[in-house]
Amino acid sequence: MRTETAIVASDILWQEIRGEARRAATADPVFGKAVADAILAHDDFTAALADLIGRRLGGSAADRERFTTFSRDAFRGQPDLVEAAGRDLRAIVLRDPAIAGLLPPLLHFKGYVALQSWRVSHWLWRHDHRDAALLLQNEASNVLQVSIHPAASLGSSVYLDHATGIVIGANVVIGDEVTILQNVSIGRHGDLPMRSPRIGRGVFIGSGATILGDIEIGDFAKIGAGTVVTGDVPGGCTAIGNPARLTNCLAAASSA
Missing domain, CATH: 1.10.3130.10 (serine acetyltransferase, domain 1)
Structure with missing residues (x-):
């Protein structure tokens, strides 16, 4: 109600x-x-x-x-x-x-x-x-x-900026206050189990980024343009490159 x-x-x-x-x-x-x-x-x-x-x-x-x-x-x-x-x-x-x-x-x-x-x-x-x-x-x-599968889950205050070439697969979970730029793909990875990425609150995803697999992107993380992420990104970290590496984390972290 x-x-x-x-x-x-x-x-x-x-x-x-x-x-x-x-x-x-x-x-x-x-x-x-x-x-x-x-x-x-x-x-x-x-x-x-x-x-x-x-x-x-x-x-x-x-x-x-x-x-x-x-x-x-x-x-x-x-x-x-x-x-x-x-x-x-x-x-x-x-x-x-x-x-x-x-x-x-x-x-x-x-x-x-x-x-x-x-x-x-x-x-x-x-x-x-x-x-x-x-x-x-x-x-x-x-x-x-823009192709977002009906079985995905998105929060509110989401911003699809420029919004061309965005693909979000089934079972992806995206939190509140997330910003996604153009040409971003988020979905499952190959023959791995059907669980898809979980994107936390306030995450920024740059243009051309790819986020794949049963992984977590923590709150307020940033994914750089063109980055390929196949592992967890802790909250507040920035992931850049292909394969992704982590920067600006509060604690030392290995590659994502």
Whole structure:
């Protein structure tokens, strides 16, 4: 059940978004029609977000309606998905110095849409609508170039920055406040057991990194660009290179 605090936070977020949308529509009448359709036509953040997913993934009117309905059902069935979506949106504003408001990442950042599409597909997967979940994953991969398996688990305040070529496999676990740049692959390793990487809170994963196998990446660790990680990375450490080696650890550590 949604707490009163969560409801208030969602309402505040929505009013901020609508305020930005009204100002944007006034400043740019050409853009104003798009803003009106995407934001001002809706009564709340839930409706706007479901419609946004349908618009971005649906190549036809029928597909748009299908994906909007999937999203609406998921948000109604698990309202805290909408709270997580709000935290994801605020996380972009906090971590990206080029962003000054909520509206641009909501409307224009495909990583944000891909993440919310995954939240819907994960809900479908857990409720035994697995064909629908895989359909949603496939469309997000085709259209947005982000493929997150519905059986993965992601926290909130996650930021997929640039969001091209990201692949996250089944059973991967990603904590809160994680940032993932482009061309990152996270999944199982070869013929090893099916357990996949567990990524802790506040981890930063640089572009082109590969994280494979039954391993743990500790809280607030950093994975450098192009790094290949097949072993544990303790919390707070930085992993760089191929094969990965650890730096900036509080205690001496061997290669990851």
